[in-house]
Amino acid sequence: MKKLSSLLFGLLMMVACSQEKPKDYVTLSGNLENNKDSTLTIVSREGILKTIKFNENGSFKDTLKLKTDQGEIYTIQTSDTKRAPIYLKNGYDIVLNGDSEKFMTSFKFSGEGSSNSNFVLAQIEKSQEMGNPQLILNLEEDAFRKKVDQLKFEYDSILESHKNLDSVLYASVKQQNEQLVTYFDNAYAQNQIMGVGKPSPKFEDYINIKGGKNSLDDYKGKYVYIDVWATWCGPCIQQIPYLQTLEKEYHNKNIEFISVSTDESQRSGGSWEAAEKKWRDFVKARNMSGVQLWSGQDYSFQQAYQINGIPRFILIDPNGNIVDANAPRPSDPALKSMFNSLGI
Template sequence: MRSIIPILLAFFVASCTQKEVKKEYTIVSGKLSNSDIETVRLISINGDFNMEIPVSKEGQFLDTLFLTADMPHRLTDGINHIVLYLEKGYTVHLDYNLRDFANTIQFEGDGADLNRYYLQKQDKNREIEGMDFETFYGLEEPAFIKKVEELNLAINGLLDSTVNIPEYVREKEQRAIDHYSIIQLAQYKDFAHADVTANPNFTVSENFQDERSGMSFLNEEDFDYSVFYNSLVHLHYKEQIKQRAQKDSLADPNEVFFQVVGEIPVENIKNSVLYRTVWGSMPYIQNVDSYYEKFMSLSTNETHKQEITDAYNRIKKIKPGANSPTFEAYENHAGGHSSLEDFQGKYVYIDVWASWCAPCIKEIPDLKEVEKKYRGKNIEFLSISVDTDRSYDDWKKMVVDKELTGVQLIADKAWDSEFIKDYQIKGIPRYILIDPEGKIVNAMAPSPSVDKLDTTLEALDL
């Protein structure tokens, strides 16, 4: 008996000291002051997890989540966007004033130090890089490289000074910092400097460092952690598709796309490149049925397949001659609210835009000219802004400053407005033409700056 007791004791001690089994769920809670919002949205970095969480009248929310993977997530209230690192088993709480986010945000629970680091990293980016794309990418090459290096050193120093970050996360974050530098340099080289300086012949110097040539674009771990690596991967395959299409000028570009993506050996990377491209391009595809079927045959991600199916079904409903999706009680800049049915009996040309959208603003002078030419005719010109709460004041001001004509409305939920989703609007500006009976003439109408619009409108019985 004496020989058995130590064995039993050892077994008991070992059992008691075994690592606690990791919970399969994550608890996220928060308290928002100065808030009247009804929901917040939590989205994983890979987009597989996307969920609305109800917010009480007191500004509180709490939910038990079953995440798809351990990774950074983005929580948004419509004004503020917060990066949260979440793992199965984590309990996370945040507290802030909706209208004074920067001075009031507090994190508690698991990952609090890491989440504070993410916030400080954003602030450091703004401090060094600035908020103006044109100023940053307009720098001359030596100054730009110096700025990128300065930012890289500053963020690495911030990471080094932050305690309580799991080592396996710290290693991924260190690579993510480098990925950000790589993508900044890549954008500068490929298009950004040429665009902002209006110099299409710009080329970087022979010594310009482009680390993409030595990179692997099949790192699943980094793909699920870093938005910067994620973007580099998407850019890489976009270039692969372009190069293969150029080799065979007679090939269908869509078939080339599916061939290249179908060859990606890492499943979640293949699914992501496939989904992101199809999600953005499907509204513009002529033979949408075969495009959709090809996507469904290649994707193995059920979340992606459901979302693309929903988009496909919406697209099928916005063919010429179909009843137009409607909107109700959109705020009218001139006062009150307007609904689409208010304009029944007239043709309606709709411009979907936002105050921050440079291509949209570029179209404004031409839109004014078109409105002026057809003034008094049986057509109404509506501009619907998808500005969020954050840029609402910018919308109000821009309508006045640019003396915008026509009917100026703002969508009730920005990009999440049902009218915007029904028309599958993925990018702006977007133009829509509806007839006096409320039927779709063209869900992808010509823009004001092209002659085709004038031809289209002249053919109508105005």
Template sequence: MKHTIWLIAIVLFTSCNKQAPKDYVTLSGTFKNIDFDKLILRKYTSKGDSITTINFNPDGTFSDTLKLEEGEYFFSQQGKDPLAILLYLKNGDDITINYDVKGNESAIFEGTGIQGSIYMEARRKKVKELIPDEEKFIATDSITFYKKIEGLKNEIRKLVDENKNLGTAFIELQEEFIEFTEGTMVYLYNMNKAKNDLIGKPAPNFVNYENHAGGLTSLEDLKGKYVYIDLWATWCGPCKKEFPALKELEKSYHGKNIQFVGISVDGPSNYDPWRALVTEEELTGIQLLAPENHTIYPDYAIQAIPRFIILDPQGNVVDPDAPRPSSNEIKPLLDKLLK
């Protein structure tokens, strides 16, 4: 009888102390050479949804727990490129990350549930290996381009197959990634082709854009000289960074057969900020505001701003994606055109 009671006691003790499965992720680790005190953990989606802020100690250590959906995540900083760390997380994981922010080595993962994150690092490297230069990747003929796309998809699927034990949700997410990557690269390829098709042809027309100096200006009014167009917006940080170099560039070619034209795509809703910024920055040249219903983006195959465009005196496109004012290539190009 005593023996039976003793066995029951052991069973009850074991049952009472059996831990329930963790319904959260534990993240900790050390990041060397940090110049920040926090990072934002984002879900790898088209919107990059913010999940939480991870706070760092001065020595680069951190520790946090969070509940989240199974999936792909990354660290980002406000106004800077994301860190080169991709994570695959699901509740129950307990992962330690060691990483040198300024080094070239991959992050080191330790703990439980690290297989997905190790896969993500392998995928990141494979994509970087096959697309080392995005511009060169899309600047090719269609047959070569689509062969490279198929090669990329096959290589990623090999990695997925090696990690298929991570489950159905993992496999489905990787197929979504493959589809998204293919769609993005095809879009960029088509936009690049459309952009190059503009060279030597009459520039897409625009009519009656408001001129900061007064009145309205159309493309027709700009003919007779070379035109260096700057497409920008008041909310675009990289655009505004080019202003000092742009003003210096215009000063260098003052009195020559070229005019500098800024076209803001802010639209009427940002009319007052546009006028104020042009005055504040003392932007010279011809400063125009595109209307709400402008078609500059599709007309000139633009994916992002700033974008610089050069037209010849007849109004034909010389370069639909000209070097920026801050680049070393712009002056030699303009000198060649104006000699």
């Protein structure tokens, strides 16, 4: 009888353990070599979620409870210029190892749920290999078609080579890949209308942070390098230091640097007034140079350029014609080469 009771107790314990709920938080740990920063920050589209302190040897470990049980891509950063994506979901136990000096390019994720983050990094690496999409849009039609088909095949191969992806991420990327050809076809057709040398779409009466309003025509006679961005956009913020360095280097040259904020009410509690204040406070806090404009509720310029993601950079010549509708980023050495070739 005693043995039977012990057996029943053991079985009950096994059943109880098997019915335990999965943990409702993320565990994140790892080590960054050559680290000189004190903290690692986890950022969502709404803002900072968690700040994790590094140990002296560059190791770290902490937990994070996400507001949603659905997996999403977040940003991990140690500074404005050191950022990388990470795919998190409650229940994951992820280990990150890498080199702080090489940051994202050296990152390797392991542990439960890590395949998703490694996949996202592989996607980014492929996008960087692709380079400026405008170069593809400038190809002759036959070469353009072959290039797009090749890209579709390569992106599909990356997706299928990463096993055990979260179902939400897999479905989302699968859909994006299916839409890739259509996206490039539409962009190619648009490029025939808005390609190099074509008149640029215009914006009018954008609010200038220094007072008054400005239109694109106000800057005719100079090259215009436009940065379309927003205060909530991590990759946009990453480009700011590079843009400010560029502005100083080309000060008094025949070029105007214009930053157009697209901050909107939807991300500011439904208030356009709050959106404008967020933009003004951000520009002031960062001491951002160049011409700082806010587009407000006017989406016509973004729609004309089919801007579906930011940051987006556009270069226009002194006559108001398009030089590059998808110009290199300030961090890309190709931009200075372009400026030099134009004699700026």
